[in-house]
Amino acid sequence: MFSSQRSSSLAPGAGGARGGKRGANGSLSSSSASSPAALIGRKIFQQKYSLQLAPGVIDWLDQFVRHFEMEDEDEIAHTFEHLVRGCIGSGSDGPSKITTDLLEETYERLRVAADQPEDTGGAGDDLDPSQYLKIVNAFDMPAWRWDDVRGGFEKSKTAPTLAPGALSKSQYLRDRFNIIEQVILRNEHFCPPTVVDPERADYMKLTTIKNLLGRQGGHFLIFGLLTRMEDGEFYLEDLDDKVKLDLSEATPESGLFTEGSFVLIDGDYTLDSIFKVAEIGHPPSERRDEAICIHGHHDFLGIGALSASEEADLILAEQSPSHETSFIILSDLHLDSPKVMSGLQQVLQVYDQMEEKEIPRLFVLCGNFRSRPWLFDGEAMREYTELFANLSKLLTTFENLLTFSHFLLIPGPTDPWSSAALPRPPIPDPLAKSLIAKVPNLTLGSNPCRVRWFSQEIVVFRDDLMGRMMRNAVRFPTEDGEGGGRKGDLRKALVQTVLDQAHLAPLPLTVRPVLWDYDHALRLYPMPTTLILADSFDPYKLVYERCLVFNPGSFQRRIWSVYHPHMSEIKERMEERCVSSLSSAMILASDGRSLRLPAFPGELLD
Secondary structure, eight states: OOSOOOTTTTTTSSSSOOOOOTTTOOOOOOOOOTTHHHHIIIIIIIIIIOOOOTTTTHHHHHHHHTTTTTTOHHHHHHHHHHHHHHTTSSSSSSSSEOOHHHHHHHEEEEHHHSSSSOOOTTTTTTOGGGGEEEEEEEEGGEEEEEEEETTEEEOOSSSOSSSHHHOEEEEEEEHHHHHHHHHHSSTTTSSSSSSSGGGGGOOOOOOOOOGGOTTTOOEEEEEEEEETTTTTTTTEEOSEEEEEEOOOEEEOOOOOOOOEEEEEEEEETTTTTTEEEEEEEEOOOHHHHHHHHTTTTTTTSSSOOOOOHHHHHHHHTTSGGGOOOOEEOOOOOTTOOOOHHHHHHHHHHHHHOOOGGGGEEEEESSSSOOOSOOOOSSHHHHHHHHHHHHHHHTTTTHHHHHHOOOEEEEEOOTTSSSSSSSSBOOOOOGGHHHHHOOOEEEEEESEEEEEEEEEEEEEEEEEEHHHHHHTTBOTTTOSSEEEEEGGOHHHHHHHHHHHHHTTSOSSSSTSOBBOOGGGGGGOOSSOOOOOOOEEOOOEEEEEETTEEEEEEEOGGGTTEEEEEETTTTTEEOOOOOOOOOOOOOOOOOOOOOOOSOOOOOOOOOO
């Protein structure tokens, strides 16, 4: 059943090869239901990946462990991770049930692949980069809903619509709740120890709101949606119930807290059935590689899912010298401003004169495309049509850019058709007909919009998010000073909030309306490789949990950004000179704080 040689790629740990022990008849000893292999196998296959196990699978895993004489639990878990990822990558949508035949096939495939000599020379040089630049509009993304029964994502059986039924309003919030909750429960701070460990006896335990009933006077940790009811008081809601909050002595952790965000709250349930909050914090986030390991077999973008091996190959390809390129991002491109048009001409001229291999692959042009907000009248339509016609005339003067670059237009908050609801559709074709006719490599993108470049997923979102979040942030009595006395600067607080909430608009519908059936297009789970938050706020760049987040700034001040995907590096440019690049890192963490509810800033680099 098993090869007598141990594959280093399958890597049951980092140890050397050890031959298995067989009896005289070549059989392996039978497994025990309480063996380490059985316990770890169920935890990884069933709990972590929500897979069903066919009869005989636990015995197979136990025999596998015995054959290779694995004793270390980390070694066993590492090996099972390789096996389950191989099983998931063997089907288009991934299998829902693991059988012994599938395990045998997967192990053999991984063993053969590991025996192949590595050849890294010229990796990906024969690939056509234009085939690996894909732009996905929000309205083209498939809708994935959370299935409580399976404990995983399931593709929606009905097509999204702009006028859904009333159930859609609660469904999108339930999906957001479930996605964040499963991230919390997988976090090491919330996982119960598999064996008795005195040091882990105080691991964090979530209590549902309905289970607070009759337990007045106790200390609890609860999770839910922060909301304000008709009486003007704050409440916390989960899937079953709600509880009134007393925030008079609440200590907020890092980040911005708004109505409509999901939070962890630590405190006491009083005799008056009010939850007296001691600490409030954002839920932990999950790095992209960890989420892909669990849900990577799902095609969230609708352009094909990538297996772990395919993503590894594409990472090598995008780092190949022949694929080194840059993306140019400009925001607040007011086409009715002579100063802006003159500056744009100078910028394009510089890039057009570069050698072919140095010409940027993608230009991302973000609105607002007019200095005055859109009004639904004939005059505004004529002006927008003329502005885009002028832009097309400008672009057609740069032949190299028209040939080798792709142009992506993202509407701003006041561009047509102006609507407060997210996601926003692209600029209407009739207004951009001149661009469509004269610029061959053009995409009118939605807001937000996603770009896949080889293995990378880049999210582009144009909104004045910083101002909107600050205007609606909850102020706590324990805070004082500018910015509410929040820890760290506002840029870091915004980035952490958006990524911890795994959503581009963690605000109530009254502040930021959302198209219920298209809320999945606003999710940031799995976490993207790069997040572009084009804002009128000052430019910034941060790395949070290995996700690069930056604001290109406003082109009104001749500021734009250059993103180098092969290095995951962003540079701000201003009047032809490089202002800065990623500076030395500063890691924010909960250093030695004796708090029951720790902050989860992950890895936040500035």
